Amino acid sequence: MKSTSMPRLSASRSPERRPPAITARGLAKSYGDKVVLDGIDLHIPEGTVFALLGPNGAGKTTTVQILSTLIPASAGQARVAGRDLVREADAVRAAIGVTGQFSAVDNLFNARENLLLMADLHHRSRREGRRRADELLQRFELTEAAARPVATFSGGMRRKLDLAMTLVGDPRLIFLDEPTTGLDPRSRRTMWEIIRSLVAEDGVTVFLTTQYLEEADQLADRIAVLDHGKLVAEGTADELKQQIPGSHIRLKLADADRLASAAALFTSAARDDEALTLHIPGDGGIPALRAVLDTLDRASVEAEALTVHTPDLDEVFLTLTGRPPQSGVTANSLEKSAR
Template sequence: MTMINTPARPRPAAVTAEGLTKSYGDKAVLDGIDLHIPQGTVFALLGPNGAGKTTTVQILSTLIPASAGRVRVAGHDLVREAGAVRAAIGVTGQFSAVDNLLDARENLLLMADLHHLDRREGRRRASELLARFELTEAAARPVATFSGGMRRKLDLAMTLVGRPRLIFLDEPTTGLDPRSRRTMWEIIRGLVADDGVTVFLTTQYLEEADQLADRIALLDHGTLVAEGTADELKRQIPGGHLRLRLPGPPELAAAAALFPSAARDDDALTLDIPGDGGIPALRAVLDTLDRASVRAEALTVHTPGLDEVFLTLTGRSPQAGATVDSSRENAR
């Protein structure tokens, strides 16, 4: 029997944008960006302060209108079907939107009322989310007593009351300690893997994008300057190399003669060969060694980190500028 492998069908789009533009007077905050985000993926939008990240989220979530461009969100036209878009999405901003005067369960029940769930379904949904976010024991405590990590979990739980298909997370882990941040990462991964939710993430933590995102776009001065997987972006930046570790000095000398541009470390018995880490580069190195009968103990790929990508493409370090922008303040 002949087996026929059919290519996987592309996933439907959760977000598409063509020529998305936003201006305040003569100040262009977004300058005609294009987006295509498949359903059931995590998309991360990075950029320095003032790049237009939060403006993008505000437009896509119907909070402010675009100046120009065509956009579809969750299968609906952003302008003509804004109500349907709002019904399909959830938004968690940088600052928690929880009510400090209520306890955790009351906050969730309030959201259930806003989503017009009946009383029984609202209580069931609140209990389900408290358990999922490990907040059951704290359900009756005033939110004012919660830690930062607990508040962020409750804030995200409130976003999920209406079962959104697309969630905008605008700097979801800002101010959290490393442990709480990693807990949020696991929750976000679970939303995508278990619920099939699409996540649109803006973040100031490059490691966060590296860990979570299927695709990353880098926004600078309102323009998308790069987009791809984390590995694809890293390969765009000079500095990548293949490191060979040789068993002894004779093998190191023989390998060094084969690759004159490589950096040699006699103490570590290693050779760093410039390369992007792609399959053709790996194959070329291995074939050259094989033809010369030189045996290597190990070969590892070293690529620049996302922080180097950020610095090279924007001219600014992420620590100095990768924070949420305020579109109206930046437009002044």
């Protein structure tokens, strides 16, 4: 399998103007009567991080397996790294790397031997394989542990080595299927830094599946939510949060009299007499904040504090997923309910 390098993309070039790393239309997968993936569409620009979220059984791993040529789709079309997924499967495999949910390292080898084995599989010369192995050991801070048996590695070290092995072939596109599952918070953040550097420094495209909502929020340029095999929402983290009802501006008043005066100005606000606060519905944008402050100023009511609350990705995830497939909950229906 020939390795293919990807040129660095200009940081000034917006994702929308970059050529697609992945496009898919109507991608579906069924096993008999069981529908696992129900006709999804994707458009993922090069040099970005795309996160696919969803509960267990939603179809995330199936999507990765189809797009990485491991299993065939039952219906639909896709192009990966500019190649047709079916007619040019070998070319697709040459351009991608896959890191699965479970580490694929060989416990009987040490770290350097695992990397050299991957170099052999990519038909690199012995000299080039050693050079690439040393380069990756240094990049992933595994040089001092290079001669140790992998069986002695911590979970974080194993995941770093697993990703390093994926990079031996210089893939243009990397599929990371729940790459930080089981890692402690420090190891997880180390992996995040590595993923960010792959995109920023090497121009690699990352297709990430995860159940850690903070992970998607931290890393992804765009996020799609998959439930019962269907895409129920897609957008940036901020766009998804804005779809969910619950944004409000919280006013803290000094005493009960000021609270009563403010409540009379904002009749739609929820009042908490014990906490001396008002929760005013709003998106938390500058115009909404300015309108609240202007209203208070005109009435000569002084607030002690003003804070903005917007739903986080946990709330987005819980609102969008977990319903029976016949419930008809879609991104559009949620958007209407948020208005």
